[in-house]
Amino acid sequence: MDVKFATALIVLYVICLSKSSAFDPCASQPDDSSDLNVIPIFSKCSPFNPPKTDSWDNRIMSMASKDPARVKYLSTLVEKKTVSSAPIASGQAFNIGNYVVRVKIGTPGQLMFMVLDTSTDEAFVPCSDCTGCSNTTFSPKVSTSFGPLDCSVPQCGQVRGLSCPAIGSGACSFNQSYADSSFSATLVQDSLRLATVIIPKYSFGCINAISGASIPAQGLLGLGRGPLSLVSQSGSLYSGVFSYCLPSFKSYYFSGSLKLGPVGQPKSIRTTPLLRNPHRPSLYYVNFTGISVGRVLVPVPSEYLAFDPNTGSGTIIDSGTVITRFVEPVYSAVREEFRKQVTGPFSSIGAFDTCFVKTYETLAPEITLHFTGLDLKLPLENSLIHSSAGSLACLAMAAAPNNVNSVLNVIANFQQQNLRILFDTVNNKVGIAREVCN
Numbered sequence: 001m002d003v004k005f006a007t008a009l010i011v012l013y014v015i016c017l018s019k020s021s022a023f024d025p026c027a028s029q030p031d032d033s034s035d036l037n038v039i040p041i042f043s044k045c046s047p048f049n050p051p052k053t054d055s056w057d058n059r060i061m062s063m064a065s066k067d068p069a070r071v072k073y074l075s076t077l078v079e080k081k082t083v084s085s086a087p088i089a090s091g092q093a094f095n096i097g098n099y100v101v102r103v104k105i106g107t108p109g110q111l112m113f114m115v116l117d118t119s120t121d122e123a124f125v126p127c128s129d130c131t132g133c134s135n136t137t138f139s140p141k142v143s144t145s146f147g148p149l150d151c152s153v154p155q156c157g158q159v160r161g162l163s164c165p166a167i168g169s170g171a172c173s174f175n176q177s178y179a180d181s182s183f184s185a186t187l188v189q190d191s192l193r194l195a196t197v198i199i200p201k202y203s204f205g206c207i208n209a210i211s212g213a214s215i216p217a218q219g220l221l222g223l224g225r226g227p228l229s230l231v232s233q234s235g236s237l238y239s240g241v242f243s244y245c246l247p248s249f250k251s252y253y254f255s256g257s258l259k260l261g262p263v264g265q266p267k268s269i270r271t272t273p274l275l276r277n278p279h280r281p282s283l284y285y286v287n288f289t290g291i292s293v294g295r296v297l298v299p300v301p302s303e304y305l306a307f308d309p310n311t312g313s314g315t316i317i318d319s320g321t322v323i324t325r326f327v328e329p330v331y332s333a334v335r336e337e338f339r340k341q342v343t344g345p346f347s348s349i350g351a352f353d354t355c356f357v358k359t360y361e362t363l364a365p366e367i368t369l370h371f372t373g374l375d376l377k378l379p380l381e382n383s384l385i386h387s388s389a390g391s392l393a394c395l396a397m398a399a400a401p402n403n404v405n406s407v408l409n410v411i412a413n414f415q416q417q418n419l420r421i422l423f424d425t426v427n428n429k430v431g432i433a434r435e436v437c438n
Helices: 003-022 056-064 067-075 154-158 328-341 358-363
Strands: 036-040 099-105 110-117 124-131 173-178 181-194 197-211 220-222 241-245 256-260 270-275 288-293 314-317 324-326 347-349 352-357 367-371 374-378 384-386 392-395 397-399 408-411 419-424 429-434
Touching (some): 270 374, 270 419, 328 352, 328 397, 358 392
Parallel strands (some): 110 220, 314 408, 324 397
Antiparallel strands (some): 036 256, 099 110, 099 181, 173 181, 241 419, 270 429, 324 408, 347 352, 352 392, 384 392, 419 429
16 A cells, blocks of 8 residues: 555544544533434433443333333323313323433523423422422522412413412412322423523422422423423414424434424324323324234224223323333233244243343344324334343333223333424324434
């Protein structure tokens, strides 16, 4: 090789290496960015001090162990007939902690990393002087746009667990349970900054005391369909449209994004009707019609899939549940067909009861979820999870807990990795498109 040419190659390599090493994938997102970055809570870029030694698949298994409690909670989101016609904000969330979004609250903006939850309506954050909260809290005293809300405002009547005085007025205080924890908060208003847009007078819960350890460290941002959700409070700005793309759980450095409003959404995307259930008005229901394992359409009685607005039964898309949960008859049928097509023997690890030797992974059949007008073929990374030792692969689905009070299938975030999920609450449709979010 020519000496000058070899020298030039070496110089070019050093230049590229220096530029590469200067790139910080965890650098703060600039305020003029048009997208909101979404990151797994245990990634290297997470502000929540991710464990140094635990593997990503062990963390998924740990998080999936909380799914039964969440699915049970989702089944309780039934509007009580004794209250007014306004839907009840769920007010509960569980320590899902899978994806967070960068938000600024107040004036000047105070940075918070809040957990995304499509099945919760309101937002809530730990405030200064909070008992039992993390070190990162929102300080109302330094915000010039902060304002408390009293019991006389309409928003106060939309919060569950109120403790307003019977006579007269006072601060809009409420108490709510949260997985195995509980908290007390006061409904307040302040500006909420998402990417380049500021939403003034955003109503959220200012947490002043926590009992337990399951509350998201820097709060939660509800993306449900209720009156206090981000979708409702920003309706004039974003026209009831948002989408997200969740990066793989394996991703350390790259993040997905949350896009608000119709501008910048995929122009070509397959859609299925978005359904509204009056018994669970905050949830995003879709008409799930069946599931295929390989080329076999799994035989499932229609009553286990059907949407029923009278009971709250059906299928939802949820950002907070980790692995997809089907009611027992559906999951059992899927599992048996999957086992027919993959070489055993099979073992169980945590929530996963269909684990097999990884060398047979190439024989694993493709799983397709069928919705009205849309067929979603899951890539292997969305249908299989590996054991921490790497010797086993497991079907990343499970049965819903037996103690839920009605049929509810949940399409969870593990199955949504590297997909753009679009919610249009005005035109009542959900879109799904492949996208590399990493």
